[in-house]
Amino acid sequence: MFDSLSERLQGVFGELRGHGKLSEADVDKAMREIRLALLEADVNFKVVRQFVNHVKERALGAEVMESLTPAQQVVKIVNEELIALMGSGDSRLAFSGRPPTVILVAGLQGSGKTTTCAKLARFLQKDGKRPVLIAADVYRPAAIDQLVTLAERVGAPVYAPGAHVDPVDIATDGVAFAREKGDVAIIDTAGRLHVDDELMEELVRIRKAVKPHNILLVIDAMTGQDAVNAAEQFKQRVDIDGVVLTKLDGDARGGAALSVRAVTGKPIKFSSTGEKLDDFDAFHPDRMASRILGMGDVLTLIEKAQTDISDKEAARLEERLRRADFTFEDFLDQLKQVRKMGSLSSIVGLLPGVPGMKELKNAQIDERQMDRIEAIVFSMTPEERRHPDVIDGSRRQRIARGSGTQVADVNRLLKQFREMKKMLKQMAGPKGGLLGKLPGFGGP
Ligand SMILES: Nc1nc2c(ncn2[C@@H]2O[C@H](COP(=O)(O)OP(=O)(O)OP(=O)(O)O)[C@@H](O)[C@H]2O)c(=O)[nH]1
Ligand SMILES: [Mg+2]
Structure with missing residues (x-):
């Protein structure tokens, strides 16, 4: 995950380590390299510019801690700015006082919506919740079967009346079903290759019908800036509460993870790092930052x-x-x-x-x-x-x-x-x- 970015950043820090005191020229050089590393990682260029400016300002500023070497200061600043970039703030789900809590899962085709629904169900089960899955993707023939099979594997009830029913009705009736059978309703929806009117309208209709407490947008981290652009469009047209980043295991660059929060203003709530149902966790910007910096991720462990x-x-x-x-x-x-x-x-x-x-x-x-x-x-x-x-x-x-x-x-x-x-x-x-x-x- 993010291997090339980690390597480059570690290289930058390695070079700084040789210096006792950092001159403005040292900092400039390091910033140029960090900038290139981020651009190569496919981070949005505006985000890169802002990031580098912040880091530079702080690195040259009065902010000096006696206990750290100049190189360590820069690592500390970069770490903090990475955390800010991926989003401080609350990344938890909103739970309704009157169950079921409704979670609408949306995203482009193949981004990982259906598997995310199942992973999220398992995640919530571990937290003592009783999630119910709802199959509202009626377009792709195998989609319903896929969700039903996954629901069996996680041991969650599933509402799947079939492909001939309108997705809005499935969602509405599914929430009623969830009220009986559990306390969280997770609605799987259809994907499209691109953001198109039909998809957006359908999502808006479902949203109006079931008033979800959380709308999660699933994006494929491997698609980098395309994923970020799609997220921006979903935000504008359907409104979303947060993002689920999938396929981080295959993402060597990190551009989506590092840009999506800054571009859309919406937090990354969960991340998925593999095909297995347990390869899924709440997203922690601080841990991701330390991982990018090569400091390991003791907390996740x-x-x-x-x-x-x-x-x-x-x-x-x-x-x-x-x-x-x-x-x-x-x-x-x-x-x-x-x-x-x-x-x-x-x-x-x-x-x-x-x-x-x-x-x-x-x-x-x-x-x-x-x-x-x-x-x-x-x-x-x-x-x-x-x-x-x-x-x-x-x-x-x-x-x-x-x-x-x-x-x-x-x-x-x-x-x-x-x-x-x-x-x-x-x-x-x-x-x-x-x-x-x-x-x-x-x-x-
Ligand atoms: N390696 C890896 N594969 C993933 C991850 N998440 C999902 N996948 C795989 O991506 C493929 C698509 O996942 P789905 O959950 O079916 O995606 P979807 O968005 O529901 O797809 P559509 O319903 O066709 O729009 C599947 O083969 C998943 O196993 C992940 O975090 N890592
Ligand atoms: Mg699906």
């Missing part, structure tokens, strides 16, 4: 893990940490949690420093390493798992034999375990505890 770990488990763990008797049994539990969260390599990609570290990413963190660790722990007796301190030399040999590993592997794990325990104790809490769960990858 933590949040991702948190929804996957039951509160009870987290509370139990926290309690154990407080008593400082974290054992290898807890460690095994945590390994399981890490696996539940998805492949280790995808998680490692979120850690600070890692996005910039090509070699590490390419080396693909070895999932077999986790098997090995598990085998070692399995070869310990219950006593050893609870009190690792008793594991002396001969026990290490036995464990290594039992798990088909080397004594050195066992030693390494014991050492990592000790370090992890120390770190977990410092963080003490389900939130901070997460990073420590990644054996050996607890930091950059």
